[in-house]
Amino acid sequence: MPFFNMISCEEAVLYSYGFATIASAIPAYAKRGDVIFADKGVNFAIQKGLQASRSRIEWFEHNDVEDLERLLEIQAEKDRKNPKIAAKTRRFMVVEGLYTKTADLCPLPQLMALKWKYKVRIFIDESYSFGVVGKTGRGVTEHFGVDVIDVDMIMASLENSIASTGGFCVGRSYIVGHQRLSGLGYCFSASLPPLLATAASEALRIMKEEPERFTRLRANAKSFHLGLKRALEGTHFQVQGSELSPMQHVIYEHPDPKVVDHKLDMLVDELYNRSILITRSRYLDKEEAFPPAQSDKVMTNSEMSEEEVVIALSEIQQAAQKVDATLDE
Structure with a gap:
């Protein structure tokens, strides 16, 4: 085995x-x-x-x-x-x-x-x-x-x-x-x-x-982590996660949970319209011992090129600024 x-x-x-x-x-x-x-x-x-x-x-x-x-x-x-x-x-x-x-x-x-x-x-x-x-x-x-x-x-x-x-x-x-x-x-x-x-x-x-895959993965994860931080600067969106993790959590800082939920959904939808797929983190809140913060999950992988990483981060930056500036209904 x-x-x-x-x-x-x-x-x-x-x-x-x-x-x-x-x-x-x-x-x-x-x-x-x-x-x-x-x-x-x-x-x-x-x-x-x-x-x-x-x-x-x-x-x-x-x-x-x-x-x-x-x-x-x-x-x-x-x-x-x-x-x-x-x-x-x-x-x-x-x-x-x-x-x-x-x-x-x-x-x-x-x-x-x-x-x-x-x-x-x-x-x-x-x-x-x-x-x-x-x-x-x-x-x-x-x-x-x-x-x-x-x-x-x-x-x-x-x-x-x-x-x-x-x-x-x-x-x-x-x-x-x-x-x-x-x-x-x-x-x-x-x-x-x-x-x-x-x-x-x-x-x-x-x-x-093929251990070189992990070299590429670490490079992409670090680039994406640092790039996400820069892309979300000036907004209420924040990055949570290790620079070694290809999975990053994007949270929204606001005292009202309903606003947080709405903004995170808007970011997913806006990026989907830009051909960038991220997902909401979903949990069984009533079953969780300690319900985690609401977030969007952003993933990278070893096969993304540098150009694709740059394009994705640019789209995320524009989407985050647009969503953050949108007035809540």
């Missing part, structure tokens, strides 16, 4: 549905009585996995390492006072490599330092960073130079950069083997369709044999 070879782990388990990968992998290990430290910015699939685990969830502020350590220290103090309970309590940390809601990277080196200091298992959802971040697209572990063996479990969907379906979890053999017995999304599902499994394998082959 090429998935664990691509990330240099011992073994992998393959799921037939991307959402179920993350939502099943977490409760396969974390149970009632355990504690999970989760970033408030995690995606909806992770939230469902946390809920299914029935563990105690301790939420820390998005990418706030100090807030996480504060919670870990509180837990450590509880463990010192109740060693018998502590001996039965497992502790997990769940983060995303590249956050879908904010388009920024997790501070992995600092998280790994806390993992060793407080003896916490770490799970990373690389659904948006695998095939995107790192010199050869292997994700945040490659980007930050962290040994994948030190990460307890890496999960990822095949429905983003791989453009197929399903998902995978990689790690040590005993970790992966456990999922084949207790991962509900694996046990109560079918195999991937052969055509889509072949497509995923071919995408991984291309990633491995």
Whole structure:
């Protein structure tokens, strides 16, 4: 199976549905009585996995390492006072490599330092960073130079950069083997369709044999990030996201949510009329643990030429200025 070879782990388990990968992998290990430290910015699939685990969830502020350590220290103090309970309590940390809601990277080196200091298992959802971040697209572990063996479990969907379906979890053999017995999304599902499994394998082959794609992707992502900032200057539109992310969020600063919603829709429509396609970020707000800010998503890729990037940014600048100047009805 090429998935664990691509990330240099011992073994992998393959799921037939991307959402179920993350939502099943977490409760396969974390149970009632355990504690999970989760970033408030995690995606909806992770939230469902946390809920299914029935563990105690301790939420820390998005990418706030100090807030996480504060919670870990509180837990450590509880463990010192109740060693018998502590001996039965497992502790997990769940983060995303590249956050879908904010388009920024997790501070992995600092998280790994806390993992060793407080003896916490770490799970990373690389659904948006695998095939995107790192010199050869292997994700945040490659980007930050962290040994994948030190990460307890890496999960990822095949429905983003791989453009197929399903998902995978990689790690040590005993970790992966456990999922084949207790991962509900694996046990109560079918195999991937052969055509889509072949497509995923071919995408991984291309990633491995054509690393220059990632060089172009990083260059385009940085150009687009900086260009978007300049294009939106002088308007109420702002850019949110890492310069390494090909996905950027455009937000609109206004105290009235209805105005924000209207302006973001107008920007999508105006750019569509200019043959530029961006999309609104849609969430199940009533189901989200922490509803994210409304935004438009702007994407770039490795195959965009410099000329196309310049043209797209010029159209975005004109559209943003026009929408921002339009009086609300």
